[in-house]
Amino acid sequence: MLYNDFQGMNLSRLGFGCMRFASDPATGEIDQNKVNAMFDLAIQKGVNYFDTAYPYLGGKSEIAMTEALKKYPRDSYYIADKFPGHSLPGPIDNIALFHRSLEKCQTDYFDFYLLHNISEWSIKIYESEEYHIIPDILKMKEEGKIRHFGFSFHGGPDLLEQVLTKYEGVFEFVQIQCNYLDWTLQDAKKKYDIITKHGLGVWIMEPCRGGKLAKLPEEDSAKLKAFDPERSDASWAFRFLQGLPNIKVILSGMNEVSQVEDNLKTFETYQPLTEEEKNCLFGIAEGMKKGVPCTACRYCCDGCPIQLDIPYLLACYNDYKFAASAVAGMRLDGLDKEKLPDQCIGCGQCAHACPQSIDVPAALAELAKMYAEGPHWEVTKKARGEEIKKDLNME
Numbered sequence: 001m002l003y004n005d006f007q008g009m010n011l012s013r014l015g016f017g018c019m020r021f022a023s024d025p026a027t028g029e030i031d032q033n034k035v036n037a038m039f040d041l042a043i044q045k046g047v048n049y050f051d052t053a054y055p056y057l058g059g060k061s062e063i064a065m066t067e068a069l070k071k072y073p074r075d076s077y078y079i080a081d082k083f084p085g086h087s088l089p090g091p092i093d094n095i096a097l098f099h100r101s102l103e104k105c106q107t108d109y110f111d112f113y114l115l116h117n118i119s120e121w122s123i124k125i126y127e128s129e130e131y132h133i134i135p136d137i138l139k140m141k142e143e144g145k146i147r148h149f150g151f152s153f154h155g156g157p158d159l160l161e162q163v164l165t166k167y168e169g170v171f172e173f174v175q176i177q178c179n180y181l182d183w184t185l186q187d188a189k190k191k192y193d194i195i196t197k198h199g200l201g202v203w204i205m206e207p208c209r210g211g212k213l214a215k216l217p218e219e220d221s222a223k224l225k226a227f228d229p230e231r232s233d234a235s236w237a238f239r240f241l242q243g244l245p246n247i248k249v250i251l252s253g254m255n256e257v258s259q260v261e262d263n264l265k266t267f268e269t270y271q272p273l274t275e276e277e278k279n280c281l282f283g284i285a286e287g288m289k290k291g292v293p294c295t296a297c298r299y300c301c302d303g304c305p306i307q308l309d310i311p312y313l314l315a316c317y318n319d320y321k322f323a324a325s326a327v328a329g330m331r332l333d334g335l336d337k338e339k340l341p342d343q344c345i346g347c348g349q350c351a352h353a354c355p356q357s358i359d360v361p362a363a364l365a366e367l368a369k370m371y372a373e374g375p376h377w378e379v380t381k382k383a384r385g386e387e388i389k390k391d392l393n394m395e
């Protein structure tokens with residue numbers, strides 16, 4: 001197993017993401033035997049980092065993870081959990097919710113604790129005085145119940161820079177969605193550089209983009225097989241990330257023993273990609289994109305009579321075109337109403353200014369339609385909020 005040093009700890013470079021455990025087809029419950037078998041194998045081969053979150057798997061992930069770890073000494077592994085500020089039903093007793101996670105994980109401290117899913121929308125909750133989240137969580141750190149504090153992030157580079165500048169010295173690490181597709185599609189390169197510039201550790205989620213890079217279309221897979229017929233598609237995604245020196249932990253949401261075996265093989269040794277291999281991956285990524293080639297040069301912005309943040313909107317558009325998700329919509333939820341894509345009057349100034357010849361008004365009209373159609377985070381948030389109320393006996 002490859003390890004990385006983080007503040008004197010030896011973290012396994014492969015971390016076990018606990019968001020996607022397989023369920024038993026007969027009962028619909030998490031297949032605990034399978035989870036135990038996967039954990040045993042991973043631990044035997046040196047994995048020591050396990051990442052869960054309060055809302056994962058309807059609140060059952062924390063419990064299943066804890067069950068699979070209970071036969072191992074608490075100081076032989078690291079656990080990461082997350083505070084669900086983006087899912088709260090309203091201002092609540094944050095400390096009670098934090099303690100509920102400790103209780104479900106049968107521990108009195110978290111090695112790593114994250115504010116879950118900071119974005120342009122959820123930052124308003126996390127920073128709200130009424131919600132009082134950051135001071136309460138920092139109190140838990142002062143009391144020794146959190147060893148290392150960070151956040152997971154789904155927003156854009158500008159917000160990331162703002163947060164890290166404002167909270168200099170508060171956070172120690174940031175978890176971002178990064179893989180060879182999102183390197184450009186979701187500006188992961190810029191985010192990686194910003195975190196590194198601020199001297200914090202980079203944690204990676206979605207290294208295979210929800211499995212899409214683990215099972216490529218046949219023709220793309222064949223290009224990689226031509227380099228090495230024995231390697232899985234997923235292993236290429238991991239090797240791309242292994243080449244980025246400030247990445248401390250790469251989380252993989254494994255739900256089959258065969259996936260654990262394959263990933264363990266990839267993380268046995270580091271074999272850097274050649275330039276040719278890297279270019280092949282970027283070529284595959286380009287072919288997967290379905291949006292517009294906006295370079296965020298902002299030449300179009302000054303002339304917009306509505307003063308829309310066109311590159312921001314086009315980044316959301318590209319994300320929607322790849323896969324409509326509530327998280328993509330959440331970035332639009334973060335904008336004031338007068339900055340949403342449906343405010344575009346179609347004057348065409350931007351299209352004339354654009355060196356990439358992007359038909360911006362057409363893209364914004366389509367974005368407005370996709371955003372209206374959903375999925376909407378509000379729906380997920382409402383359901384999760386009800387679960388939190390029930391879990392904390394707040395009815």
Ligand code: SF4
Pocket residue numbers: 303304305306307308310343344345346347348349350351360361364
């Ligand atoms: S077409 Fe829309 S986005 Fe472009 S300049 Fe006009 S109002 Fe702004």
Ligand code: SF4
Pocket residue numbers: 293294295296297298299300301310311314353354355356357358360
């Ligand atoms: S001018 Fe074109 S490429 Fe530049 S930010 Fe605007 S839309 Fe994007």
